[in-house]
Amino acid sequence: xxxxxxxxxxxxxxxxxxxxxxxxxxxxxxxxxxxxxxxxxxxxxxxxxxxxxxxxxxxxxxxxxxxxxxxxxxxxxxxxxxxxxxxxxxxxxxxxxxxxxxxxxxxxxxxxxxxxxxxxxxxxxxxxxxxxxxxxxxxxxxxxxxxxx
Numbered sequence: 001x002x003x004x005x006x007x008x009x010x011x012x013x014x015x016x017x018x019x020x021x022x023x024x025x026x027x028x029x030x031x032x033x034x035x036x037x038x039x040x041x042x043x044x045x046x047x048x049x050x051x052x053x054x055x056x057x058x059x060x061x062x063x064x065x066x067x068x069x070x071x072x073x074x075x076x077x078x079x080x081x082x083x084x085x086x087x088x089x090x091x092x093x094x095x096x097x098x099x100x101x102x103x104x105x106x107x108x109x110x111x112x113x114x115x116x117x118x119x120x121x122x123x124x125x126x127x128x129x130x131x132x133x134x135x136x137x138x139x140x141x142x143x144x145x146x147x148x149x
Contacts, residue, residue, distance in 0.1 A: 001083045006032035007057055008046055010064045011136025013144050015074070020144050026067040027137040029054040044134045057088045065094045076119045076143045078102040103146050122146050 007030050014024035029046070031054040041047055055063070075081055078100055089095045107117040114121065123130050123142055126149040132138020 001080070001087050005037070005040065005084075006030075006034060007060075007084050007088055008032050008036060008040075008051055009044070009136035010060055011138070011140040012064065012067060013137070013140050014071075015144050015148060018148055020141070020148060022141070025137060025140075026064055028060050028063065030060045031056050046135075058091050061085070061088055061091075062094045065096055068096060068098065071098055073098055073100045074143060074147045075100065075102060076122075076139065076146070077104045101147070103143055119143065119146070 009030060010026065010028045012026040014021045029051055031051045033056060034048075036046065036048040036051070054060075073096065079102065082096075082100065085096060103119070103122060104117050107114070107122050111117075111125070114125070119139065119142055120130055120133065123146055126146060128142060128145045128149065130138075130142050132141070
């Protein structure tokens with residue numbers, strides 16, 4: 001994030017009383033108003049031309065903040081994502097202030113003897129199928145399933 005990369009996708013799914021509510025999702029592409037490096041495309045598959053016409057961060061981030069209002073945010077390696085959001089807050093005029101849980105850190109505390117705390121490794125330990133890895137909504141769903149396991 002500090003090297004100039006920008007948010008190009010925001011994804012979230014709601015959990016209520018331990019139940020994953022797949023019909024209550026936030027899935028938004030974001031036009032970064034710049035090119036998307038090929039190294040990034042190789043990870044998430046999103047090309048700059050796919051983002052043309054998508055909302056910019058000043059529209060997308062407040063919409064996400066409204067979706068996430070009065071919640072606890074759960075993410076995997078969430079410090080990485082929060083750094084992007086923090087760097088974008090001045091542009092978007094929004095800062096998320098709710099509590100945040102990180103499944104990466106929780107895994108390290110709960111399973112300190114495991115070789116890996118990658119999202120895929122945690123999902124495998126719990127028998128969770130990983131679909132849509134490295135997409136915002138796909139990662140949000142897997143993380144929600146891990147959090148509920």
